[in-house]
Amino acid sequence: MSRKFKVIFQPAGRRGEIEEGTTILKAAQLLGVDLEALCGDKKVCGKCKVRIEEGYFEKDNLESSMSHITPPEAGADELKHIKPEDGPGIRLACSCEIHGDLKVFVPERSRAGKQVVRKAAKELSIALDPAVKKYTLTLTPPTLHDMTTGDYERVVMEMEKDYGLKGLTFDYPVLLQLQDVLREGEWTITLTVWQDREIVKVEPGHVDVCYGLAVDVGTTTCVGYLCDLSTGKVINTESMMNPQVPYGEDVMSRITYAMSNPEGLKTMQDAIITGLNEIIDKVVNEVKKDGPNPGFAIDDLTIVFNTAMHHIFLGLNPVYIGRSPFIPAVQRSLDIKARDLGLRINPGSFIHVLPIEAGFVGADNVGVLIAQEQYFQDEMVLIIDIGTNGELLLGNRDRVCSTSCATGPAFEGAQIKFGMRAAPGAIEKVKIDPATKEPQYKVIGKADWHTHIEGKINAKGICGSAIIDVVAEMFKAGVIDKTGKFVMDCGSNRVRKDNAGKPEYVLAWADETSINQDITVTQGDVRALQLAKGALYTGTKLMMQKMGVTRLDRVELAGAFGSHIDREASLTLGMFPDVPIDKVVVVGNAAGDGARMALLNKSKRIEADERARWVNFVEIATEPAFEKEFMMAMHIPHMKDKFTNLKAWLEEQKAPIAASIKG
């Protein structure tokens, strides 16, 4: 038996007994402490800095006998991330093991905060024909004269007579309730039927309301839309952070976590199932408050996610989609009993998992596809769906290609020095005056635009959509040039060099922030964004080449990111080939819309399976033209043949970033 030590986290005040040798990060996860872990244990992001306040003492009495003892030396990996300005006692939580009682302080910058969910449901226009419907039957009570017919047979016969549904079967646990429910309902019952095939619920008397839940599991955010299947209306929306975030902020970190921990896959699967059960309980609370399992009122569930989230949710080993040749376990849609997955909706109901396209293009992209229906359109449409990764769909009724772009998590604020998720305190919109180079910005949670002169604003960092803004604005204001290089002599004290001699732009002075540090945009941040937008641009370009397309008729921006991006900034940066600004359309959470459509109309499920196979997946990284296109696409805005000295820098930067994305 290993020893255990007492660990307290401040300012949260969480405490517990932790086994010797556990990292502080793991301890924080065990105790439910809000602590960022962007890279998920790989010791590369440096976001999980904590301050050891007291520790390594001998006595049991934690409160009284604490004395400061220096923790063991940090290793080289760790020291890379720790700066003198961080102050004394700072360690990376992922690297520092527990070998004695500890008191740990989590600085505000290291706290993840509550995500602001930006996945509201829009009105859909779709014919109602759900996979799950309710039917009420009134039977003649049996007598000795028709005693040779069982309850099952009696119900099935009547369903054929009254509703024309032939060959229905009963889910076995539902059959177990049939006898008593028939008698409780005095021979009037309501049956819930899945796909005109299986009876998945039986209730006494007449019941007409029928609920379904459409779920979109993002790498960062999960959202559930509770729908009334008789009207198609969204009754309630509930969202939460993906509870897998503590095991890694991006897809590859989670695949790595699954590979390097024997119980890693199960831990993450349990986390998402538990999380979805919370969403289920909360979302249904509006309509059904009583009973031990309110979620049982939900009779259908559709779900979309990227391929890694898909595999982890199902308990499939995600390692094979993380390494060449990137083979998924299954592509087609699946219908799995809720009870087999442990989801607390009606246990007899099926969870409909939408199909995936390929190893990198998931059910969420299929959701986008069936929601936007490029395949019914004459115009050549590009859809950019950016969550934590970027996925592209290009085409029209003749042909659609898809690809996944290794944008890295820059658009979500990760790998950006002051990047953060869309949470209160995040700068979400930026303008820079070209004359003075002075910025104005908007912070989530506050209505107005701010400048320095207005005093304390409590900014904390920069979220994804603002990164686009600020880089575009820096370019337009002449703070950076078209290669992304800082113009040091642009005449502003906001443009300066950091301790290591690297250029940066001060977006907010320390006194405007809640973290008492200047919030800056660094040369590295600009480069990360250039890589990300270059990846998107290259993906589009190569797909266009493959398809012989020279011109886009329309660009649709989808996803949480897509809903908040400034269309002009995205054009300025050159995230996609030129198109008139009125042909750039923000379509919101199209992946979630697709899940809802599959919930409301069962033919959309068939369409999804067919179209997922019909779409032509293009692997960008193996295209011979990739290298050249990618390097050209890094410019702001994209300027063909004007490529200068970017190549050497690119070679240096690309490898580790690409590696961290593809594993």
Added chain:
Amino acid sequence: MSRKFKVIFQPAGRRGEIEEGTTILKAAQLLGVDLEALCGDKKVCGKCKVRIEEGYFEKDNLESSMSHITPPEAGADELKHIKPEDGPGIRLACSCEIHGDLKVFVPERSRAGKQVVRKAAKELSIALDPAVKKYTLTLTPPTLHDMTTGDYERVVMEMEKDYGLKGLTFDYPVLLQLQDVLREGEWTITLTVWQDREIVKVEPGHVDVCYGLAVDVGTTTCVGYLCDLSTGKVINTESMMNPQVPYGEDVMSRITYAMSNPEGLKTMQDAIITGLNEIIDKVVNEVKKDGPNPGFAIDDLTIVFNTAMHHIFLGLNPVYIGRSPFIPAVQRSLDIKARDLGLRINPGSFIHVLPIEAGFVGADNVGVLIAQEQYFQDEMVLIIDIGTNGELLLGNRDRVCSTSCATGPAFEGAQIKFGMRAAPGAIEKVKIDPATKEPQYKVIGKADWHTHIEGKINAKGICGSAIIDVVAEMFKAGVIDKTGKFVMDCGSNRVRKDNAGKPEYVLAWADETSINQDITVTQGDVRALQLAKGALYTGTKLMMQKMGVTRLDRVELAGAFGSHIDREASLTLGMFPDVPIDKVVVVGNAAGDGARMALLNKSKRIEADERARWVNFVEIATEPAFEKEFMMAMHIPHMKDKFTNLKAWLEEQKAPIAASIKG
């Protein structure tokens, strides 16, 4: 919290702490003590007599401080069964509650003993086409060039190409293993496919052996036949007492147990599932000794039972088949995942539950039907399948009728004073010399015929098949007349009156027995047998009338009972209308044969479903002619129009017996 008391059962030596107020019978069941409980708690059979040796003392130390304290007075129900010759301290275990520490002795007569199983498998002649088959695939390892195909899709595609099987799906938990098994087998795998539809197992490399289990759950005995599905051979047979016996020896006792105990249904369902898991583990031991779940080697299972066992096995409330209008929950065959039932064969496999005919005619009778295939024959065949109840099938290719006869459990030795199951010590064959009225008998476990002069034989009781013998022999020897009445002046000291003045025949003197009591056949025993055989005869007669059949071409005797019955004795008694003795055929465990056939050839499953509906169930008890026919059928042998004074006696006897059978 209620108090607990120490209880010791002798001579078994089982002991335990039992909650106050528990009956001694329940305590015996909890501690696994072998104690008869024919009526299953209804206080009517009087078979569970025990002797309180010491009890109702105060101290903890059970061994040292025991002192004899008189237990509370027995009630009237109980006193009815307790005779002076039983000796002091005798109580009915089902009626006596525990209110202090106890030492209880179980006399040999009250011990159930180990059943001798008489359900050996005979050779079947049937084309092999099992529902479950194994297929080996060798796949080309995927490369970056075919990365858009998932493992699932790759396997399904190849199965179509190699074996022509289209549209296969994966059982969800099997899908979870696919990725790793493909790689472990270096892209050679063996798939187990159910009904050319669903993949229920995936194994690395080439596997060719495939096992299935055919199960026959009788009211008293369960048997499992392990078959090699590639040869059709029975590899191993394993049987056991039905572990539900402690909750009631017959169907109605168990239905009553389910009704009167809140957890009764679940308790009995758990008992049979646990029992079948024991059979699974033992039966597979021959072929697979290792691993924590040897039973997982079994990929298919078919099962037959009567309607009540069927309902209890599935967890369906059996109460509605026990009372008018006797409606079963379901009649058609069911395919239920082994994991949903908790049976420890391959968890992805389906348990195929054969269809039932009606409330009283179960899947076991359907098994008889598809094994004997009356519906393909020109001859008019009567099949009598007697387990704890009697079921009849009458017909030929044009039409088959079925019925269930309330024979009562007399044929199995219950409700017979010295009746017992077919266990060591049971008298199984009897001959009586017409001149001397002296018997010769055969005891299970000993090869020879015995008479008194040979001394101590350790007979214990009379089993079902011997009851037929002895009554037929008594009639032929003139000990009873054709009305079943004893001939007191037949000139033998073996014919005498008991303490209550009722006639009886001494089959074995006390010194030949292990129970030190004369084993007798009483007037009541003869009457019970007359009722039973009368029920069979009446059932046949009424079916013949309904069908316009005047003559039987053949009689087939099926079941454990049918395998051991003396054909001549059954004719002598008049169990069925006259037929030449060479047209009486013993067919063995036809119900089990039917289960095996459904295992070996999937078209037999379709045949079973079709024929179960095609057979015409005849409810004997509601036929207007029943009363009259039944009363006439009581004679030995059946003598139409020679009915004398039986009617008054019948009225008196029939009601309580019929009630105990139908509830």
